[in-house]
Amino acid sequence: MSATISIEEASLSYGGEGGLLALADASLSVDRGEFVAVVGPSGCGKSSLLKLVSGLYPALKGRVSVNGEAVTGPLKIVGMAFQNPVMLPWRTTIENVLLPLEVVEPHRGQFRRRRAEYRGWAEALLGTVGLAGFGDKNPWELSGGMQQRASLCRALIHKPDLLLLDEPFAALDAFTREELWGVLQDLWQEHKFTVVLVTHDLREAVYLADRVYVVSSRPGRIIHTRDVSLARPRRLETTFEPGFVELVHELRDHISQARQAAA
Amino acid sequence: MKKLFSKAVLAPWIATIILFVVWEVSVRAFDVEEFILPSPTATFGALIEFWGPIWHNAFQTLFTTVVGFLIAIAFGFVLGVAVGASALLYQALYPLLIGFNSIPKVAVVPILVLWFGIGTVPAIITAFLISFFPIVVNVATGIATLEPELQEVLRSLGARRLDILRKVGIPRAMPYFFASLKIAITLAFVGSVIAETVAANSGIGHLMLQASSSFRVPLVFAGLIVIAFLGIVMYVIAAVIERRFTGWATRGGAAGEYATGG
Ligand SMILES: Nc1ncnc2c1ncn2[C@@H]1O[C@H](COP(=O)(O)OP(=O)(O)OP(=O)(O)O)[C@@H](O)[C@H]1O
Ligand SMILES: [Mg+2]
Numbered sequence: 001m002s003a004t005i006s007i008e009e010a011s012l013s014y015g016g017e018g019g020l021l022a023l024a025d026a027s028l029s030v031d032r033g034e035f036v037a038v039v040g041p042s043g044c045g046k047s048s049l050l051k052l053v054s055g056l057y058p059a060l061k062g063r064v065s066v067n068g069e070a071v072t073g074p075l076k077i078v079g080m081a082f083q084n085p086v087m088l089p090w091r092t093t094i095e096n097v098l099l100p101l102e103v104v105e106p107h108r109g110q111f112r113r114r115r116a117e118y119r120g121w122a123e124a125l126l127g128t129v130g131l132a133g134f135g136d137k138n139p140w141e142l143s144g145g146m147q148q149r150a151s152l153c154r155a156l157i158h159k160p161d162l163l164l165l166d167e168p169f170a171a172l173d174a175f176t177r178e179e180l181w182g183v184l185q186d187l188w189q190e191h192k193f194t195v196v197l198v199t200h201d202l203r204e205a206v207y208l209a210d211r212v213y214v215v216s217s218r219p220g221r222i223i224h225t226r227d228v229s230l231a232r233p234r235r236l237e238t239t240f241e242p243g244f245v246e247l248v249h250e251l252r253d254h255i256s257q258a259r260q261a262a263a
Numbered sequence: 264m265k266k267l268f269s270k271a272v273l274a275p276w277i278a279t280i281i282l283f284v285v286w287e288v289s290v291r292a293f294d295v296e297e298f299i300l301p302s303p304t305a306t307f308g309a310l311i312e313f314w315g316p317i318w319h320n321a322f323q324t325l326f327t328t329v330v331g332f333l334i335a336i337a338f339g340f341v342l343g344v345a346v347g348a349s350a351l352l353y354q355a356l357y358p359l360l361i362g363f364n365s366i367p368k369v370a371v372v373p374i375l376v377l378w379f380g381i382g383t384v385p386a387i388i389t390a391f392l393i394s395f396f397p398i399v400v401n402v403a404t405g406i407a408t409l410e411p412e413l414q415e416v417l418r419s420l421g422a423r424r425l426d427i428l429r430k431v432g433i434p435r436a437m438p439y440f441f442a443s444l445k446i447a448i449t450l451a452f453v454g455s456v457i458a459e460t461v462a463a464n465s466g467i468g469h470l471m472l473q474a475s476s477s478f479r480v481p482l483v484f485a486g487l488i489v490i491a492f493l494g495i496v497m498y499v500i501a502a503v504i505e506r507r508f509t510g511w512a513t514r515g516g517a518a519g520e521y522a523t524g525g
Pocket of ligand 1: 014020021022041042043044045046047048049218
């Protein structure tokens with residue numbers, strides 16, 4: 001299962017009416033199982049958009065709905081990962097991955113009983129991201145890239161319909177980042193959850209997404225929408241093809257226009 | 264494991280011995296009168312001579328300190344969690360706490376005597392009053408500085424505030440909590456001894472007051488040494504417990520730096 005998202009003319013302001021307007025009249029809609037990326041200048045309200053979708057922050061006006069229902073509070077099922085992997089240092093890696101199952105319904109009530117089964121899930125997931133055998137290590141014994149892989153596992157362990165990613169690969173070196181694009185694409189193709197990925201990296205957006213939204217400088221508005229119809233699975237070679245490079249250039253133009261408009 | 268005679272093990276002993284040697288030599292060289300500054304030998308002489316009463320009174324002080332400290336742990340932890348978890352409580356209580364902590368506890372002892380009479384109770388309460396504050400501040404800091412990303416991850420899974428507190432907030436605050444215990448235990452000694460010098464008929468503070476009023480200055484210094492020794496022992500116990508429970512916070516060697524209010 002996966003989720004549909006629809007945002008209609010939504011605004012978000014920190015500090016209410018007259019506060020700091022982060023998003024203005026943003027509209028987008030994401031289909032079940034789609035992978036969309038959001039790009040835009042720094043501080044334009046991309047993270048705020050994710051807070052809107054997850055229900056962590058209410059819209060000032062406009063409509064936000066997921067699976068056809070208006071979002072009024074935290075959605076309770078969403079998987080999230082950030083630039084900072086924020087692992088809990090007093091838990092081992094696998095215990096970190098299991099954390100959502102201790103919290104989310106219906107697993108929280110069954111956690112004790114099904115512990116062995118859940119550990120199996122976590123180990124399998126760690127295996128798919130290349131961390132087989134690292135579950136019992138402490139997170140601080142893992143490299144930054146390995147922690148980010150574990151944080152992806154934590155975001156997916158409870159089989160969420162909706163995955164929200166806020167620059168998850170931004171702090172990694174280019175090789176690890178590109179490798180994890182592949183890992184994420186494989187996981188997504190296998191489980192078909194809906195993904196919203198916020199990123200600064202236009203190649204990353206084009207590599208992963210079915211559609212890319214370009215957001216203007218703050219207050220963020222969606223100034224451009226671009227479908228990416230490159231064949232799947234995309235591979236690293238794809239990024240050198242003319243079609244790919246052209247798309248990246250096109251998006252770059254839109255962003256620099258957005259930044260100039262702000263300056 | 265440290266080696267038995269590594270530098271790290273020997274250094275504090277050598278520093279202590281140097282302190283005593285300098286002290287002894289200075290007293291002899293400048294011919295200081297014993298009722299102004301007794302030499303270490305005179306002090307240890309008094310320690311041996313009055314071993315019975317010293318031991319008896321030290322035990323009393325240790326007792327009041329530990330009881331006051333335990334109350335401070337329970338109270339400080341609960342208040343720290345509450346203040347750290349609720350922004351409203353934080354805003355409401357923080358000025359009060361700061362104001363309260365600024366009051367010299369010596370000034371409170373006469374009031375306690377008025378309420379509870381002379382004896383063990385004012386000493387316990389003073390030890391408690393002086394030592395709970397760093398525990399509250401540290402536990403609150405540990406909980407309030409929770410990474411926002413982590414809160415978002417958990418809230419987007421439908422976690423209630425209590426879940427977040429239990430799964431993340433409190434475990435995360437533990438290193439701050441244990442760091443504060445090391446400060447709080449030494450403060451609790453200060454509190455006990457202050458109260459004993461004003462309002463008690465036993466305890467090391469009381470013993471020192473009596474000794475100084477009869478000009479037995481070496482005995483006063485013997486009392487100081489005993490308090491310092493007990494303080495070190497309690498600190499070490501707190502430090503060992505800390506390492507045992509929150510070894511993860513030091514990440515294999517690099518000592519974690521934690522805020523230590525007080
Ligand atoms: N919790 C908050 N309280 C008040 N203002 C905030 C808060 N979070 C973000 N803002 C402000 O809202 C605006 C948009 O922030 P947001 O984090 O959504 O930007 P972003 O596009 O994710 O930026 P970046 O690419 O640098 O991560 C910024 O001007 C920021 O200062
Ligand atoms: Mg952001």
